[in-house]
Amino acid sequence: MSLTERDYEAALAVLWQGQSDAAHDVAHLRRVWGNCQKIARLEGGADMAVLMAGAYLHDLVNLPKDAPNRREASRLSAEAAVAWLRETSFPKDKLEAVAHAIAAHSFSAGITPETHEARILQDADRLEALGAIGLARLFAVAGQMGAQLYDPEDPLAQRRALDDKAFALDHLEVKLFPLVETIQTATGREIAEERADWVAAFRSRLLREIG
Amino acid sequence: MSLTERDYEAALAVLWQGQSDAAHDVAHLRRVWGNCQKIARLEGGADMAVLMAGAYLHDLVNLPKDAPNRREASRLSAEAAVAWLRETSFPKDKLEAVAHAIAAHSFSAGITPETHEARILQDADRLEALGAIGLARLFAVAGQMGAQLYDPEDPLAQRRALDDKAFALDHLEVKLFPLVETIQTATGREIAEERADWVAAFRSRLLREIG
Numbered sequence: 001m002s003l004t005e006r007d008y009e010a011a012l013a014v015l016w017q018g019q020s021d022a023a024h025d026v027a028h029l030r031r032v033w034g035n036c037q038k039i040a041r042l043e044g045g046a047d048m049a050v051l052m053a054g055a056y057l058h059d060l061v062n063l064p065k066d067a068p069n070r071r072e073a074s075r076l077s078a079e080a081a082v083a084w085l086r087e088t089s090f091p092k093d094k095l096e097a098v099a100h101a102i103a104a105h106s107f108s109a110g111i112t113p114e115t116h117e118a119r120i121l122q123d124a125d126r127l128e129a130l131g132a133i134g135l136a137r138l139f140a141v142a143g144q145m146g147a148q149l150y151d152p153e154d155p156l157a158q159r160r161a162l163d164d165k166a167f168a169l170d171h172l173e174v175k176l177f178p179l180v181e182t183i184q185t186a187t188g189r190e191i192a193e194e195r196a197d198w199v200a201a202f203r204s205r206l207l208r209e210i211g
Numbered sequence: 212m213s214l215t216e217r218d219y220e221a222a223l224a225v226l227w228q229g230q231s232d233a234a235h236d237v238a239h240l241r242r243v244w245g246n247c248q249k250i251a252r253l254e255g256g257a258d259m260a261v262l263m264a265g266a267y268l269h270d271l272v273n274l275p276k277d278a279p280n281r282r283e284a285s286r287l288s289a290e291a292a293v294a295w296l297r298e299t300s301f302p303k304d305k306l307e308a309v310a311h312a313i314a315a316h317s318f319s320a321g322i323t324p325e326t327h328e329a330r331i332l333q334d335a336d337r338l339e340a341l342g343a344i345g346l347a348r349l350f351a352v353a354g355q356m357g358a359q360l361y362d363p364e365d366p367l368a369q370r371r372a373l374d375d376k377a378f379a380l381d382h383l384e385v386k387l388f389p390l391v392e393t394i395q396t397a398t399g400r401e402i403a404e405e406r407a408d409w410v411a412a413f414r415s416r417l418l419r420e421i422g
Contacts, residue, residue, distance in 0.1 A: 013362070022354050022379075027363035027421075034422045072322035119411070132417040133360075136379070139347045140354030143233050149347050168233075168347070206343040210238075211245045 002049060004091055005033070008056035012083060019062040026101035028128060029056050033036075035124035042187040044135035046116050050094050054101040054121040064164075067143065075108035107175075113184060123188030126179050131195030134176060135202060143167035155207060172203060213260060214301055216244070219267035222295060230273040233351035238312050239268050239339060246335035246402075253398040257327050261305050263333040263418035265312040268292035276356065277376075318386075324395060334399030342406030345387060345414060351380035368417060383414060 009026055020026070032053035040046040061076035063069060070120050078099040085095060101118040104111040112118045128134060142149065150169035154160055157170055164171040180196045183189045220237055231237070244266035251257040272287035274280060289310040295307060312329040315322040316336050325328045339345060353360065361380035365371055368381055375382040389409045394400045 015284065020359065021362055022350075025359060027359065029360070030363060031421055058278060065221060112357050131418045132413055135346070136350045136360050136417065139233075139350035140360060141381070143351030144357075147403060148238065148354075149233055149344075150238070170349070187414030195420075202343055206347065209342050209344050209406075210242055 001089060001173055003052070003088060004029075005052070006058070007088075008052070010139045012056065012060075015060060015080070015084065016062070021062075021085075021144060023137040024059050024062050028137075029059070031133065032058065032121075035111050035127050035188075038133060038191075039123055039185055039187045043116075043120065043185050046120055047094065047097065049091065050097045050117045051088065051120060052102060052123060053081065053085060053094075053098045053159045054105070054117060055124065056100070057084070058102045058105050058121060058125060065141065071106070071108040071110070074109045074111075078102040107179075107182075118181075119184035120188070123183050123185050123192070125181060126192055127188065127195065129176055129179055130192055131198055134195065134198060138171055138176075139168055142171075150206075150210070152210075155210065169203070171204070212300060214262070214263070214297070214299060216241075218268070218299075219263070219317075223271075224405055226271060226291070226295065232273075232355060234348040235270050235273050235386065239348075239358070240270070242339060243332075246338050246399075247331055249402075250314045250331050250334055250398045254327075254331065254396050257331055258308065260302065261308045261312060262331060264292065264296060264301065264305075264309045265316070265328060266335065268295070269313045269316050269332060269336060270310070271295075271313075276352065282317070282319040282321070285320045286314050286355065289313040310363065318393075320389075330395035331399070334394050334396050334403075337394060338399065338402055338406065340387055340390055341403055342409055345406065346410060349382055349387075350379055353382075359422070361417075363421075366421065380417070382420060408419045410412065 008091045012026060016065045033052060036051045036055050040051060042047065056078060061073050064072040081102055082095050082099050085098065097115060097117055100115060101121045103109060104113040104118045105122045114123050146170050147166055151167045155169055164174040164176050176199060177196060179191045183192045223237060236300060244263060247262045247266050251259065251262060269288060269289045272284050274284040292313055293306050293310050296309065308326060308328055312327060312332045313322040314320060315329045316333045324333050339348065356376055358379050364376045366380055373381045373385050375385040388407060391403045394403045
């Protein structure tokens with residue numbers, strides 16, 4: 001029998017103890033899986049078992065944003081995912097595809113996605129940084145890390161270097177808007193552009209409100 | 212010579228050590244002062260010295276949202292504000308007005324604002340919970356407190372009690388939307404309603420994105 005969403009969530013409740021936060025929790029995994037399904041439906045030709053495993057296990061090793069080995073997290077997640085999947089009914093001949101998709105999903109790992117599933121998973125996860133959900137996650141992480149919402153002296157960083165560790169709003173220029181250019185699929189691109197436009201409108205509104 | 216914004220900010224850098232967070236920092240105080248000025252300009256008749264002192268000193272004692280004596284914070288802030296102002300050139304005959312405005316600004320204190328300045332300061336601070344800035348602050352506090360963004364089983368709390376300590380999105384129904392009804396001035400009400408409408412649109416968008 002194939003693994004289901006419930007199987008993955010039950011496993012994560014054990015495997016992921018204490019590693020989740022507001023931006024990386026079961027709700028995030030469900031949304032990434034939802035994004036994978038949406039993209040796969042429109043793009044066609046994807047192995048859904050590989051995608052489901054990738055979506056639910058891509059953050060299995062969830063290191064804080066400021067951890068020194070943060071760029072290793074996706075490789076460690078891929079290894080942990082394969083170790084767990086090997087003990088289940090998951091098809092052995094698909095383990096390599098899952099491992100590659102998970103390892104390549106991360107921005108900081110710098111691994112090029114070589115398969116259709118890896119490209120879809122990467123897009124699905126990156127869409128999580130954009131739109132209303134992207135902003136909610138951004139500000140939650142900022143609160144958790146003790147960052148300021150924006151630089152009151154220079155919110156748009158017109159007279160200073162961008163610093164998204166200090167100022168949440170800087171993250172839009174540092175990471176969010178450039179992310180759109182890294183989207184691999186046409187479906188993902190369309191969603192990403194619409195979400196990025198909305199984020200830009202949010203920023204304009206915020207700047208008006210703060211005067 | 213009258214106290215200026217710079218005087219207050221210099222004082223806060225000393226008086227407020229370690230008490231600021233992403234939602235309660237100098238940027239918040241500047242925005243509240245900006246809101247006070249906007250409301251006072253359109254409503255007329257306010258004592259701007261009292262309002263400036265109130266805006267900059269209203270969170271002087273900033274207790275965490277989960278502190279047991281949280282409802283005392285605004286009274287403690289009022290006392291600390293008066294103690295500090297007494298040592299400056301601030302007019303002694305206006306100290307009581309500042310103290311009342313600060314004590315009454317807080318939702319949890321349950322003190323009715325009895326003066327024009329107290330009503331304006333309360334509105335100015337409550338506007339900070341609404342609009343783009345309100346959401347940024349809401350999610351930052353959620354991240355800081357370890358709350359989830361929303362309940363993935365029931366985001367709108369249709370089959371459970373609202374719980375804004377657990378779920379940031381619940382805070383919209385628990386606190387943000389009801390806040391609009393507590394706004395005292397016509398100018399404040401107009402801004403609050405526009406910001407609340409935008410927050411409602413944000414929520415609709417978020418629900419679409421999370422499927």
